[in-house]
Amino acid sequence: MIEITERWGLAKKGKWEINDQEIEIPNVFFLAGEGFHTPKAAEVSISTDEDSDFSLPSSFFGDIDEDHTFPAVFTYPDGTLKGEPETRAGDEKVQVIFDQEPDPEAELYILGNDPQFLxxxxxxxxxxxGLRRKIExxxxxxxxxxATPKNMALLSYLGVDFFDSSFLELLATDDVQLSDWMGFPGKPEKSHERLLSELFLVRKGIKEGRIRELxxxxxxxxxxxxxxxxMADEDHDTFSKGIPVTGDDLYATTRESLNRPxxxxxxxxxRTRYEPPERDVLLLLPCSARKPYFQSRTHRRLRDATQKGDWTNLQEVVLTSPLGAVPxxxxxxxxxxxxxxxxSDEWFEEEKEMILEQLDIILNKGEYDEIISHLPPDMSFVPEEIDCLNTSDGERPTSSxxxxxxxxAVRTYAGEKRGDVQRYLKQYMTVFTGFQFGGEGKVLLNDADVKGRYPWYKIMNDNxxxxxxVPERxxxxxxxxxxxxxxKEEIYQVEIDDFTPKGSVFAVGVKEASERIRPxxxxxxxxxxxxxxVGPASMSGQEMMEAEKGEAVxxxxxP
Structure with a gap:
C-alpha cells in the first residue's frame, strides 16, 4: 500500500508498506553484503538475502567472480529479463520495465537497462x-x-522514487569518492554517506516545496x-498537476527559472483566464524587492502619487521577471x-522578450485611452516598444x-475626482475570482458587494x-x-461516497474529481x-481518483 503525504510536481514523499514494514519515499537501497559500503544510517538494504530490508529474487542477480554482486538489470542486454510482474510478500507487485507496457497492477516499476541511458x-x-505518464x-x-549525489535531485524531480548505491559501488572498485559535483581519488565510503545526505536534502526539498531550487x-x-x-520545462503540463497553487518563497536565480512549471x-x-477591469488608463510600474508589492516603500510612494487623481480609473500592472506582468x-x-x-539592473534578452510578450497580452485584452510608463532606466526597452507617456524618462521612479x-499624468488622464470605489472593488475581485477559478468563478460576485480593508476583502451577499x-494563501x-x-457551475468538484465527512476527505472515499484541481x-x-x-485540496483531482490512501481534501x- 502506498501513501503520498507531500508532493511537488512529480517528486513526492510518503511511505510504502511492504513485507509488513514501511519504507519511506524517496529512499536509497544500499547494496548489502561482504565488500559493500553500507552506511550505518542507511534505512534500506537490498540483496538476495531474505533477511535484507528489500529482498529481490535470485533471478534479478547475476554472479560474477569478484567480491561484488550486481543486479542483472544493470548489466544484461535488453530482453534478457522478460519483465513479467512478480509478487512479493503480500499483494505488492514489482515489474521490471524494458520496452513493454507497464502492468497496471504493479506497485513498483524497476527501470531495466537504465544505466545505458546515463x-x-x-x-x-x-x-x-514516459513511464511516469503511463502509470498512476x-x-x-x-x-x-x-544514482549519484549530484543527479538524485533531478531524478526525483522526474518522478523516480527509489535509488540504489550500485553505481557508487562500481566507482569504489577504483577508489573514487564522489561529492555533489565531482569525483576524485579518496575514500569510497564517503560517497555513500554523501548519497544519503543528498537523500535527506531531496526529502526536505519536497516537503518544503523547494525541490526545484535544489x-x-x-x-x-x-x-x-x-x-x-x-526538456521537463517544455513538458510543463505533466509536472504542473502536482504543484500546489500556493506556496512559500520562490527563488528564481537562473535562466532555467524562467520556465519553471x-x-x-x-x-x-x-493569457487564458485574465480579464482586465474596465479602466481608461494603463499604468506600468516596476517591481519591488519586498513582496507583496503594496507593502514596499517604493509602491507606497507611487500610491501617494496616484491617489492625487482618480486611482479607481487606473489599471496598474507591474512588469517583472520571471512572471512578465503582474496586474x-x-x-x-x-x-x-x-x-x-x-x-543587477541588466536584463537577459529572454527576459525582455518574455516581459514584452506578457505586456502584449495585457494590451490586447484591454482598451485604454492612455498608457503611462513609470519604469526605471534599465527597463527603457518597454517604452521604446509601445506608444506611451513616459513619466520617469531616465529618472528613478521614486525621484521627486x-x-x-x-x-x-494621473490627474490629467484618469481624472481628478475619485470614482465609484465599490465598482472598483467588485472589478478587482472579479479579476481575482476569474484567475483562480476560471470564468465561471465570477458567479461569486452576483448580487454581492466587496467589503473589508485590503487585502482582507470579503465577498458578501447582504450579511x-x-x-x-486570504493574503497568506x-x-x-x-x-x-x-x-x-x-x-452551480460544476467546477472544482469532488464527488464522494455517501458519508458525512468531518475534518478531512480521504482518497479512498472519492468517486470522481475535477481534473482542474491542483494541490x-x-x-x-x-x-x-x-x-x-469545502476546503483546500491536498492532491490533484487526478490523484484523488487514482490513490487508495491519503488525504484528498x-x-x-x-454542514
Missing part, C-alpha cells in the same frame, strides 16, 4: 517520464544503477542534466508575492521629479459571506455559501449534488 539526456527523459501518480519507480543548483554541474531539465502556469493563466489585482496570487530574483510627473481573500477561501454558488485549490465536496463541504467548512 548522460544520454533524451533517452533518459523519455524512459523515466502514486505508483513507484526504481531506477537502479545511476535541482537548479545541482544541474549546473553537467550539460546533460541541464538538457533534461529543459509554476511560473509558466501563471503566465498561461494570464495589481493579482499581486497576492502565487507566485507573485513569493518570488525573489537577483537584481518622477513622482510629480506621475501625479500630474452572508461567500468568500474571503494568496487565494479566495470559500464558505459553504460561496461553495453553493460555485457548485491547495479550493475543492467543493459533494454527493449526488448535495454539498458535503482538508475541509474548512461542512
Amino acid at each position: 548522460k544520454r539526456s533524451r533517452r533518459l527523459y523519455e524512459k523515466v517520464v 501518480y502514486h505508483k513507484l519507480i526504481y531506477a537502479p544503477g545511476i 535541482v537548479e543548483s545541482r544541474v549546473r554541474t553537467e550539460p546533460w542534466m541541464v538538457e533534461v531539465l529543459r 509554476d511560473i509558466r502556469r501563471y503566465r498561461r493563466r494570464l 495589481r489585482e493579482l499581486e497576492l496570487f502565487y507566485p507573485a508575492q513569493q518570488y525573489d530574483i537577483p537584481v 521629479k518622477a513622482i510629480d510627473e506621475l501625479a500630474e 452572508v459571506q461567500r468568500g474571503m481573500l 494568496g487565494l479566495i477561501s470559500l464558505t459553504l455559501d460561496g461553495a453553493k454558488e460555485l457548485k 491547495e485549490d479550493e475543492a467543493i465536496v459533494v454527493h449526488d449534488d448535495e454539498l458535503r463541504g 482538508r475541509l474548512r467548512h461542512y
Whole structure:
C-alpha cells in the first residue's frame, strides 16, 4: 500500500508498506553484503538475502567472480529479463520495465537497462517520464544503477522514487569518492554517506516545496542534466498537476527559472483566464524587492502619487521577471508575492522578450485611452516598444521629479475626482475570482458587494459571506455559501461516497474529481449534488481518483 503525504510536481514523499514494514519515499537501497559500503544510517538494504530490508529474487542477480554482486538489470542486454510482474510478500507487485507496457497492477516499476541511458539526456527523459505518464501518480519507480549525489535531485524531480548505491559501488572498485559535483581519488565510503545526505536534502526539498531550487543548483554541474531539465520545462503540463497553487518563497536565480512549471502556469493563466477591469488608463510600474508589492516603500510612494487623481480609473500592472506582468489585482496570487530574483539592473534578452510578450497580452485584452510608463532606466526597452507617456524618462521612479510627473499624468488622464470605489472593488475581485477559478468563478460576485480593508476583502451577499481573500494563501477561501454558488457551475468538484465527512476527505472515499484541481485549490465536496463541504485540496483531482490512501481534501467548512 502506498501513501503520498507531500508532493511537488512529480517528486513526492510518503511511505510504502511492504513485507509488513514501511519504507519511506524517496529512499536509497544500499547494496548489502561482504565488500559493500553500507552506511550505518542507511534505512534500506537490498540483496538476495531474505533477511535484507528489500529482498529481490535470485533471478534479478547475476554472479560474477569478484567480491561484488550486481543486479542483472544493470548489466544484461535488453530482453534478457522478460519483465513479467512478480509478487512479493503480500499483494505488492514489482515489474521490471524494458520496452513493454507497464502492468497496471504493479506497485513498483524497476527501470531495466537504465544505466545505458546515463548522460544520454533524451533517452533518459523519455524512459523515466514516459513511464511516469503511463502509470498512476502514486505508483513507484526504481531506477537502479545511476544514482549519484549530484543527479538524485533531478531524478526525483522526474518522478523516480527509489535509488540504489550500485553505481557508487562500481566507482569504489577504483577508489573514487564522489561529492555533489565531482569525483576524485579518496575514500569510497564517503560517497555513500554523501548519497544519503543528498537523500535527506531531496526529502526536505519536497516537503518544503523547494525541490526545484535544489535541482537548479545541482544541474549546473553537467550539460546533460541541464538538457533534461529543459526538456521537463517544455513538458510543463505533466509536472504542473502536482504543484500546489500556493506556496512559500520562490527563488528564481537562473535562466532555467524562467520556465519553471509554476511560473509558466501563471503566465498561461494570464493569457487564458485574465480579464482586465474596465479602466481608461494603463499604468506600468516596476517591481519591488519586498513582496507583496503594496507593502514596499517604493509602491507606497507611487500610491501617494496616484491617489492625487482618480486611482479607481487606473489599471496598474507591474512588469517583472520571471512572471512578465503582474496586474495589481493579482499581486497576492502565487507566485507573485513569493518570488525573489537577483537584481543587477541588466536584463537577459529572454527576459525582455518574455516581459514584452506578457505586456502584449495585457494590451490586447484591454482598451485604454492612455498608457503611462513609470519604469526605471534599465527597463527603457518597454517604452521604446509601445506608444506611451513616459513619466520617469531616465529618472528613478521614486525621484521627486518622477513622482510629480506621475501625479500630474494621473490627474490629467484618469481624472481628478475619485470614482465609484465599490465598482472598483467588485472589478478587482472579479479579476481575482476569474484567475483562480476560471470564468465561471465570477458567479461569486452576483448580487454581492466587496467589503473589508485590503487585502482582507470579503465577498458578501447582504450579511452572508461567500468568500474571503486570504493574503497568506494568496487565494479566495470559500464558505459553504460561496461553495453553493460555485457548485452551480460544476467546477472544482469532488464527488464522494455517501458519508458525512468531518475534518478531512480521504482518497479512498472519492468517486470522481475535477481534473482542474491542483494541490491547495479550493475543492467543493459533494454527493449526488448535495454539498458535503469545502476546503483546500491536498492532491490533484487526478490523484484523488487514482490513490487508495491519503488525504484528498482538508475541509474548512461542512454542514
